[in-house]
Amino acid sequence: METNPCNKSVNGGSTIPSRVSRKTKPTDTIVNINGVKVGGSEIVVIAGPCAVESREQLFETARSVRKSGAHILRGGAFKPRSSPYSFQGMGEEGLKLLYEIRKETGMPVVTEVMDTRQVEMVAQYADMIQIGSRNMQNYPLLKEAGICRKPVLLKRGMMATIDEYLMAAEYVLSHGNEQVILCERGIRTFETSTRNTLDLSAVPVLKRLTHLPVIVDPSHGTGVRWMVPPMAKAAVAVGADGLIMEVHYNPESALCDGYQSLSLEEFDSLMCDLRKIAQAVGREILAPKTTAI
Amino acid sequence: METNPCNKSVNGGSTIPSRVSRKTKPTDTIVNINGVKVGGSEIVVIAGPCAVESREQLFETARSVRKSGAHILRGGAFKPRSSPYSFQGMGEEGLKLLYEIRKETGMPVVTEVMDTRQVEMVAQYADMIQIGSRNMQNYPLLKEAGICRKPVLLKRGMMATIDEYLMAAEYVLSHGNEQVILCERGIRTFETSTRNTLDLSAVPVLKRLTHLPVIVDPSHGTGVRWMVPPMAKAAVAVGADGLIMEVHYNPESALCDGYQSLSLEEFDSLMCDLRKIAQAVGREILAPKTTAI
Amino acid sequence: METNPCNKSVNGGSTIPSRVSRKTKPTDTIVNINGVKVGGSEIVVIAGPCAVESREQLFETARSVRKSGAHILRGGAFKPRSSPYSFQGMGEEGLKLLYEIRKETGMPVVTEVMDTRQVEMVAQYADMIQIGSRNMQNYPLLKEAGICRKPVLLKRGMMATIDEYLMAAEYVLSHGNEQVILCERGIRTFETSTRNTLDLSAVPVLKRLTHLPVIVDPSHGTGVRWMVPPMAKAAVAVGADGLIMEVHYNPESALCDGYQSLSLEEFDSLMCDLRKIAQAVGREILAPKTTAI
Amino acid sequence: METNPCNKSVNGGSTIPSRVSRKTKPTDTIVNINGVKVGGSEIVVIAGPCAVESREQLFETARSVRKSGAHILRGGAFKPRSSPYSFQGMGEEGLKLLYEIRKETGMPVVTEVMDTRQVEMVAQYADMIQIGSRNMQNYPLLKEAGICRKPVLLKRGMMATIDEYLMAAEYVLSHGNEQVILCERGIRTFETSTRNTLDLSAVPVLKRLTHLPVIVDPSHGTGVRWMVPPMAKAAVAVGADGLIMEVHYNPESALCDGYQSLSLEEFDSLMCDLRKIAQAVGREILAPKTTAI
Numbered sequence A, B, C, D: 001m002e003t004n005p006c007n008k009s010v011n012g013g014s015t016i017p018s019r020v021s022r023k024t025k026p027t028d029t030i031v032n033i034n035g036v037k038v039g040g041s042e043i044v045v046i047a048g049p050c051a052v053e054s055r056e057q058l059f060e061t062a063r064s065v066r067k068s069g070a071h072i073l074r075g076g077a078f079k080p081r082s083s084p085y086s087f088q089g090m091g092e093e094g095l096k097l098l099y100e101i102r103k104e105t106g107m108p109v110v111t112e113v114m115d116t117r118q119v120e121m122v123a124q125y126a127d128m129i130q131i132g133s134r135n136m137q138n139y140p141l142l143k144e145a146g147i148c149r150k151p152v153l154l155k156r157g158m159m160a161t162i163d164e165y166l167m168a169a170e171y172v173l174s175h176g177n178e179q180v181i182l183c184e185r186g187i188r189t190f191e192t193s194t195r196n197t198l199d200l201s202a203v204p205v206l207k208r209l210t211h212l213p214v215i216v217d218p219s220h221g222t223g224v225r226w227m228v229p230p231m232a233k234a235a236v237a238v239g240a241d242g243l244i245m246e247v248h249y250n251p252e253s254a255l256c257d258g259y260q261s262l263s264l265e266e267f268d269s270l271m272c273d274l275r276k277i278a279q280a281v282g283r284e285i286l287a288p289k290t291t292a293i
Helices: A055-068 A092-105 A116-125 A139-148 A162-174 A202-209 A218-222 A225-238 A264-280 B055-068 B092-105 B116-125 B139-148 B162-174 B202-209 B218-222 B225-238 B264-280 C055-068 C092-105 C116-125 C139-148 C162-174 C202-209 C218-222 C225-238 C264-280 D055-068 D092-105 D116-125 D139-148 D162-174 D202-209 D218-222 D225-238 D264-280
Strands: A031-033 A036-038 A042-048 A072-074 A109-112 A128-131 A152-155 A180-184 A214-216 A242-246 B031-033 B036-038 B042-048 B072-074 B109-112 B128-131 B152-155 B180-184 B214-216 B242-246 C031-033 C036-038 C042-048 C072-074 C109-112 C128-131 C152-155 C180-184 C214-216 C242-246 D031-033 D036-038 D042-048 D072-074 D109-112 D128-131 D152-155 D180-184 D214-216 D242-246
Touching: A036 A042, A042 A055, A042 A264, A055 A072, A055 A092, A055 A264, A072 A092, A092 A109, A092 A116, A109 A116, A116 A128, A116 A139, A116 D116, A128 A139, A139 A152, A139 A162, A152 A162, A162 A180, A162 A202, A180 A202, A202 A214, A202 A225, A202 B225, A214 A225, A218 A225, A218 A242, A225 A242, A225 A264, A225 B202, A225 B225, A242 A264, A264 B264, B036 B042, B042 B055, B042 B264, B055 B072, B055 B092, B055 B264, B072 B092, B092 B109, B092 B116, B109 B116, B116 B128, B116 B139, B116 C116, B128 B139, B139 B152, B139 B162, B152 B162, B162 B180, B162 B202, B180 B202, B202 B214, B202 B225, B214 B225, B218 B225, B218 B242, B225 B242, B225 B264, B242 B264, C036 C042, C042 C055, C042 C264, C055 C072, C055 C092, C055 C264, C072 C092, C092 C109, C092 C116, C109 C116, C116 C128, C116 C139, C128 C139, C139 C152, C139 C162, C152 C162, C162 C180, C162 C202, C180 C202, C202 C214, C202 C225, C202 D225, C214 C225, C218 C225, C218 C242, C225 C242, C225 C264, C225 D202, C225 D225, C242 C264, C264 D264, D036 D042, D042 D055, D042 D264, D055 D072, D055 D092, D055 D264, D072 D092, D092 D109, D092 D116, D109 D116, D116 D128, D116 D139, D128 D139, D139 D152, D139 D162, D152 D162, D162 D180, D162 D202, D180 D202, D202 D214, D202 D225, D214 D225, D218 D225, D218 D242, D225 D242, D225 D264, D242 D264
Parallel strands: A042 A072, A042 A242, A072 A109, A109 A128, A128 A152, A152 A180, A180 A214, A214 A242, B042 B072, B042 B242, B072 B109, B109 B128, B128 B152, B152 B180, B180 B214, B214 B242, C042 C072, C042 C242, C072 C109, C109 C128, C128 C152, C152 C180, C180 C214, C214 C242, D042 D072, D042 D242, D072 D109, D109 D128, D128 D152, D152 D180, D180 D214, D214 D242
Antiparallel strands: A031 A036, B031 B036, C031 C036, D031 D036
């Protein structure tokens, strides 16, 4: 028999750092985001707008996705934008709106932090802090996230190998925070028909190498609205522990990523389809949390 | 709203050549491989060894995958190998073995052709000819495939954009043969934890741009045996019209690609799982063909 | 000290096949194309149109590049085109024109072959046969090139690793032909501001691993006319044994690759600049061959 | 004539943000690092160890590279390391050592900053601050660099397109700092024989699109010591305004990147070779600054 041409880490696990490695801790880590558990047999859905744009936009979207069965609300207050001239987010005002709708709906909130100086403040408003793709190797930020002790959603860099990704997670764990969720969100390849190439094979690879939960972001992973439903279904079929998706009450008017956001109706319809796939792979979509926070 | 950063062909279809374009022919093309129809609501499974190695290896594998529900038998007689010193396939003797087991089991056969001088001969033994990834832009070979009139399984080159892939299919159609099946089989990226990166987003993109059936090869797409089942399930969930997978009666002893071949038991178990996913997306795995050829 | 993250073949050479390996043959191979020697201390320039389009176009271009100091004439008679509807080359008529101007100018001719059935015929007209990027892993064609015994210009596939490239060359050598020239011509990456990414680091890597001569194609490597001169200069500085460039007597009217072809004046001016760089790295541009073939 | 398949920005420049665009400011920007001017006709060389490891290591290396003709000293005090368990740099103690040798040798110093909270402090010790590849899209850091008014060396992200790179530079300029130097340092591709693929074509592309100086880092760009000299020569030939290279007085014992660091002797020898190439392209290597800072 020939030798396997693939990276030895998949088969041998030798380069996987110790705290994230499944060899060190064989059992799945369950991350608890204010009562919503990610990493168990139930599949969790995070939904909401790319950016918080206004009270109306956020609240209408949040109420609707909750009704459709989303478990956690997403929404950016600080937005990493390629151009300095694009909308950069509402800042702390956006965080306050997230906090308000969080109380009303009972949905925990995840939002991105980009600056070491903001970690403490963001952690006061959010139930989980997100470190985005562009900051996956922002080591001072990873250290702060490790110190802050809120659950961390660490997105894979669009250029990061699996090994580098696990090393980045190790930064958070090695600073004392084991509540880390990984998220495949598309890698950069030569293909230009999608915004990124959603690497669903990363899900089984990560699940094998680490005990941390793994979710998928089909919105950034494809960059195209009509591709979100099929890729979301595939993500559940491949074994993801959850999904994070952009939903907007009026995608055509979105200030950010409108072309990849689902409408409220599309999201509602997709949730029905996802329940069937979850069942087909022996899991289920977690029933929505009904008690207020 | 911002402009979509993705390639215009996904949204506008302007660069898609005419014969393969869904704009020219909005209805799905059904490719008929000696009675097995690919491209309709039923999902088709192609299985068998990477290479034909011996009568025993081929026949035992073929009988078993048929029993498990495979519809079409795969097996290479001419193998494109990176090294000139690797096993290059049994050649015409392998084709004769394929023809023999084809009669016994009633399963149509697909096998690869690499040389323009062999197209006619291979077409005499096989029900469908395969043009492999490395030959996706071998234009003389595409022309011969267009002339031969047997169904053609055209695999995506591991470096080919969607646009180039459709152009390659157009070569076959423009020479008179519309019986073409497309196959995503992994693209080359920076990631080394898998042999290739299986680009499942190519399935919805292709289905939108062209009327041709689209199947997925999770064996080459991952290069790792244990990753084939999750990726096969994801492929069905994402909307593929079929799967092609490597199965070997003794993967450890395979002369070619053993590390990515399923055992007979693994394949049988996977077929059960795939039926559930197919149902969850409103399709079904085609019942095995029982009449002899 | 840390371990080197790079591929072991660069440092250890263990996966390099034997016939192309510098370990097997430490001295540089000199390829002799009808009197023009490639691989020694002198740098060789191959120039001419992408495709042979007409007697006038070929002859005017050939006479001019010869006057400017080119040593070998390039020109395609069979063109591998992404679209079946693009100009496919003049075929044998183009070969005859090449043969005619070859006699007049005394410049040896290199032209591409795509089909195993054409190798013998093309070899009758040309002094060196070219196997293009898309056919780098067309193994039957490599075998025919190995049998034919004319010098072979084997271009790197645009997504071929160095190891795969050397394996492809090994196919030619293992069939009896050691007169092989390698050519870096750009690889496919995520970057879209150039047609391909010309990987000049491949030159020192290849020179270290193999005894075969290595040249560079800055025309396909960049796809943009104004980038050809700086990249050609860099190629000489980095240690290439030669260059192959597209030159057209009227780039604006070219049927193929006009936007990357140099005009006659641009080529003439570039040759002067290249002589200075060659001298700065202790080599020289070979003086043009003056005797007729 | 066919349409050019390449990105319109190279030819039309339409997506290039205004402050960095050569359309807005056609003349070359000269960045002045405490008397050393980058972006004019003279080529500038930045050299020094990857990381400051000790007084002896830094001082011996600095004195030697200065004697060989380097103009600016590099040395990391805060190191972005993939693993949390690797040497992370000496921190402020390292900055103090840099400041001390800076006074002794008269060489301006460049060092990396990773955290918004450290920009002010680092700027007190260094003549130019570096923003590394992993932080190219760390927007809060770019803004701080824009505010701080020290010259900024902004390295290209290893998977950043040219357009994204210019957008990142625009962040610095739009916050008031026009003293920005760009640096190509290798991109991530499928090729594994080098640590990265040094994209020398980025140099002419950037020089055409922006007025900012462009230098090249062949150390990180290749990751292999013996490849630094040929790639450095090619960088000068292609039109770079300068080079930044890792040099260590004892590469075998380096705590960081030793396998890509030149020895003192190798650097000295390379400087001689570079002078010849610079002359061949009509430029010269700037004579070392002799007055103390």
